[in-house]
Amino acid sequence: MCGYTLFAEQNKILMKIFTLLFLSILCSNQLLSQESIFSESFLTDYEIILLGEQTHGDGAVFEKKLAMVKELHEKGGFNLLVFESGLYDNFKANQLYSVKKEDVGIFKQSVGSLYSDTEVFQDLLDYIETHQELKILGFDSQESNLFDQYFLDDFKTLCTNNNISISKETYIELEKTLVVRDLESYVGNKKDSTALYDRILALQRKIDLIPKSNLETKVIVQTFKSVFSDLDFNLKSLQKEKIHVQNPRDKQMAENLTFIKETYPNEKIIGWGASYHFANRLNEFEFTEETENYIKQNFELLDSITDHSHMELNDEIEQVKSLRFAKPMGQILKENYGDKLFSLAFTSYEGNYLDIFHDNILPILNAPTNSIESKLIKQGAKEKLKFLENIDDKFYSSALGYIPLYANWNNVFDGIYFIEKMYPPIYSEYDSHEEKLLIPNKLSTVSGTVLDTETSQQIAYADIYYSDNNLSTISNLKGEFSISNSNKQNSYLIFSAIGYESDSVQVQELQKKNTIRLKKSNENIVLNEVVVTAKLKSLSAEEIIKKARKNIERNYVQTPYNQSYFFKIIDFNLKDSLSLGEEALIQTYNQKGVNGSNRPENNFYGEIQHLRNNTDKYDKDRFNNGIGSLWVVLNRDIILSKTNVLYRTSSYDLTNDGTVNYEGRKVYQISFENNSPGAFSTGYGYPAPENSHGKIFVDSENFAVLRYEHCIKRAAFVSKKTKNTIQYWHKIVQSYKNVSGMYFINLLDVTNTTKVYSPENTFLNTYIQIQKLVSNNIETKNVSVLKRPLIDLKKGFKKNTTDPFWNDRPIDLEIKIQENEECGEIKI
Template sequence: MKYLYSCLILFLSLFANAQNIENKDTIKLNSISPGNNQFDDLKPLKEIIGDAQIVLLGEPTHGEGNVFEAKTRLVKFLNQEMDFNVLAFESSLYDFHKIYETISEGDSKVDCLKRCIYPIWTKANEFQGMLKYLVKQNTKLEVTGFDCQFMSEYSQEMLLGDLFILSEKLNFKLNEKELQFLNETLNYLSESFDVPDTYNLKHLIRLINRFKLKLNRLDTHKIINKHPVHLWQQVFFNIKEVATDYHQNHPSRKSREEFKASDSNTRDALMANNLLYFIKHNPNKKIICWGANTHFANQLKALNNKELSSFVPMGRILKKELGDKNVFIIGSTCASGEYASISEKSKTVPNPPKESIERRLISDSITNAIITLNKEDSLVCSALDYRPLKGKWGKVFDALLFIKETKRCNLYQGDFNYEEELEDLNQVVAKTSQSRTSSYKSIRQSDIYRTILGKIIMQKNDEPIPYVNIGLKNDAIGTISNMKGDFKLNITNKNLQDTVCFSCIGYKIQYHPIKEFLNASKSEIKMEAQNYDLNEVTISVERLTAKKILRKTIRAIDKNYSQKAYTQDVLFRIESEQKKSSSKYILEYINRTFDSNGYKPRWLFMTSVKEDRQRLATRIANLDSTGRFQHKFRPIKLKYIGFPAYQDLINYRKNCFLNPMKWFRYDFQLSDTLKYNGQTVFRIDFKCKYPSHRSTLQIRASKYYGYMFINMADNAIVKIETYTINDKSKIHNAVKYKAYESENIWFERDVVLYRKQGHNYFIDYAYHYDNWQTKSSSERFGFKATLLKSKSFKIPKTSTTVNDDFWSTYMQHHRYRNKYQHQNIKEFSKN
């Protein structure tokens, strides 16, 4: 009887809690779509959130697509209805301070946001509404980051360069070893999230203290290297603390089973510190935070879980520092469906227990809602990685966003769509149109009589034409076509007798009366190409920069150049002099090369190169003083032939100008667009400001510069040419280099050409010339490459004798008879 009485009391208590959740504290949501701008259902949040300065919006696992959409709608409500004006992401602190600097250099805001915000969000289709809103709001909703990690693009590409420049402005110069050490440190922090056991943490702390000593002497608000002193102090604090955590605790080495919640204590403390740093310097800002439930939680000791009781999340730290009422936490939970980030396999949400919050809401036929939680109610909930946990959830979150059925995140595969942002389009058209002197005006929604839809294609092959100017002949109303050639043009009833003009450089202008479009649901406009006696002009909606093109090129390397093992026959030709007789000769040999890595980045030149060679044939011919053959080629057997000095700079990109970590050492310039081998290419010139063997692949370089051609169609590098002037002072045995002494300059020239074979590019031709001892030149002619399944290669122990017919096949290479002229030394030395 006593047992039945206890059960009855428990049932009544649970029923009362369920009633309490359903009737009093449940805000049913009419929609979670980010496109829904009617916020009547969310208005009760105004009273619940009150005067809180910070609202934390959590998510269970970073893998719930419609949670992203629901949070986007909440951000819009908080921004528009409650005057929250900052959105802070669980993303790198340093990166968000680079946005406006790079926008001023010509980068678009959406590109900058994608470099700052972690790709678990930016690459998700369900996050695109948030991106669009941030671009549209511009300064009305500021963005920042609070994560201590250095995972985003700006950290990877620009932080080392910024620290180098900062050291010079602080009047102390980092030497080469210190730069290399900083480079390695930032690589560890941004790529491996760990440091080796042999890592010299004390050296890092000494190096950071040198910076801090200089910075502490300055006013904290003084701008140095484009940012205030207090930002640099915060960045160095993060570098030191994160490196220390990785060195002492090695959190990334632990398996999922070994990793405990308390292993995140350092990161959460740093994230809270970064947000408090932002608040200190922006005391009047109202902030929305976007991140994970686990980081935003408050008192995890309120849950009956021993592991979680030792974890101190950033939400707890913020509540203690700023006060409970100043920080409002909204966690998220889902009752069913699938979840997964863009790079993961789908997982099914476990069925919630009968006594859980999720099950009660389902039984009450609630689909989407926000539930405010009582701090004293004992409940079961699965908001933390879908583990059902019992406890006082009102002490963990102030409220809970409930979504009955979640959907996994999907990869976004389109281009960012500006189509609906008419004001933004008008600004773009005003900047890019070469046929109009005034910008297009926008039409009020109430004045729109009709929207004309259409697609613009080429007359010759029906390919879409992007960025066509479309405007009325007698009014300033207009738009442009998007990347797919589609457009929509709003008109008023006053425009019905007007004419639409279609204009684009490279095509004949067309005029069509508006009446032609009124009876069609979607019109198709075919434009005819027109030839001009002008150099080629490239039109783009956003200003192209050399670094912007290079970023796309680097991202496309995996697609353009094989990442699998391959073999390729290569004809080598070396023209040189014999040391004793000074007679000239040409040496040719054919290798069957095998590369087990493919085009994967290698850290240092001539190290870790997984390449073997099978010698197929070798021959030699003497030359007279004019460079003519004295005799025919004769076959020879050589045990060893020196490695020809060509450099496959794409393969070695970790140690040259294709490594963004080294960009602070270079100047880049987009100098031209031109035709090359039937392709339209960008020409990008580069010059190394601070040459060393770590940034140029040249051991003694004092000057290093060159250019590259990048195919506009697929962002592939098709040609690289480099010039190196070597430092005389670094030559250990100057007597050995007589040519250098007599001509007062020692230089090298390299040319590498790439040709597409099937889906990938491989070396087609490489040329090297130097004026060392013998003024030798070498050429490499690449033939058909074959991708291999196996990564093993056996060099035959015996070689076969070949005849002239064997050589004739290899002499058919289309560049075999081409000769590059040797560089004029005097002209070379001027550069």
């Protein structure tokens, strides 16, 4: 009896276990069914699945697409995720990642920021780290960061290894046209543009003959064709040639994706990009009065909430109508791959999205009653994958940019994924190291004015720094300065300026306010016994600049470092008043040291430590406005950026003006005049500069660049919207300082002046923007690694309105007007 009872109890326990297991399996299957987006047959039927999006600002779509990518990869064996981003950019990112020169974050440089700045993309990178077989690639002909940095060197190596000779002049022209895209000199010059095409096509024929024995060779050859097609598209657009929508770009993107498929014949591909590019037979849509009314409503909405200029209404309407000429890449791919390709659009009924062109959150307008969106809402759908194969009726859908179009959508896409409510993307936040980096607010400040001893004139841009630490500053245009006091009473504060003898004051002798007088130096000053017995070797201006360029790695730090800056930006106009005034203390991290680049901002990261502003405009502006434009200012640096006289020397006529004194050392002064002004040589693009000129000061012993001045005047142009004539001037003043034998930015001051005239040539106003960057401190040993890209410096920052850091630092936003017509210069 007891044995039976024990058996019965054991049986009950086993039954409970089996029941729990069954319920667990049942629940798991139900969960799997709920989470699965595609059927098993769907996952096996296709080799290419293109996942579109209405705009590039659809957060809910991004999240759903990530879920689809994971499912397609894990259940369908799709191992290539190909973004609407540069072909070469993503090849290079994979190459650097595979050899561990870069971590997975390198894909944030290879994939466009519209995607890579989002939390969804970060989730994707986390997923890729644990699913290494899934690769990120790109199909776009529009290249970006890594192309600018690496492509020409890779191309040159390929040609050298295959005995293809490229002259220095041709290499410079390739960099100018393919990388910098300085094309304006070719726009109105048929002879030069024809010659450019002949040289590029001749090169293309040569590299086509190279054996495609490895992946790198294949990609470089394909990239050369791809970027040339994009150059052709850009140049013809500048020449006002009639081009139907984006057909040339779409044709090349289709070729690039086909190239990827042929390169990886056994892999299945997921495409990630705009629905427009993935569409088929889009030209068959019908433009209706309903569509036109939606365009007008959207135009009025945008006009009411944005400060940005945008197209005229008629241009917006004509742009939509021009879709009747469209042949997107999806149509070309469909012709090639037929039933092996599935293109999926997305749409929504309500909510908001980010209009990336105007940086505004816009609502989705109510869909027409005879639209697929309205029908799905009536059916109670929240999310739904709608296959279009058997739907032959015409209906409206807003799958392209939230403008309802009337078409046989089964001819345009294979399916539409409906998400009831849209919302903008969520952008990544970055770990802030403020608790580690904040400079304690314990030191008082000393201030004063630096004057010429004989004339009592103010000495602008004088260097002020301590003898025993890296704290420094510079004087402003009125000779005024302010710097944190040193705790070491026996240290010295040193004052120096080019053309003057240096002076110093012991910290314990400093007052709250100080007047410092510097004597002009004797040009025949005896520096040391070596100079007494031997004259300086006579060098041409070109030789001096060449030596300065050659000695960059010796003179400027090549390892990671931190540098904190005071950065101030002021916007005002002469008829009204100050419209924006912001200043901040910013800590930066440069991960690769100081060297020339077409994209210097890529190596910089930063955090705002303290910020104050004088207007409410800060709260309205996003990342790159105000002090968020620091990355733009660093693009004007003579060592960091290649678009200046130091690197583009052949674009300038140089004159050696002799030597001046700086801190007891002889310094060459070289004047330069631009003989071919443009984006390639100045960094300022459309409209192209008319002329530029300036001075550069180079140490005669180590050939370090100590100071740089450049004035750029750009061609006047007529605003398409206002019909006013507009002209820009830019003035750059920069100095470098020596810290422990290496040179760092001491000052970078950029003044942008805009003058506006009516269609009748009546002067209307002058607008000025002043961006002033001054070094505060430098750390090269105990370096703090920051993770926020400098381009996102301002994003998400919450300023402290009662920050005590600013208590003894008066706002310096006084404006003193002093016009210089030669450079459109306004001094403050």
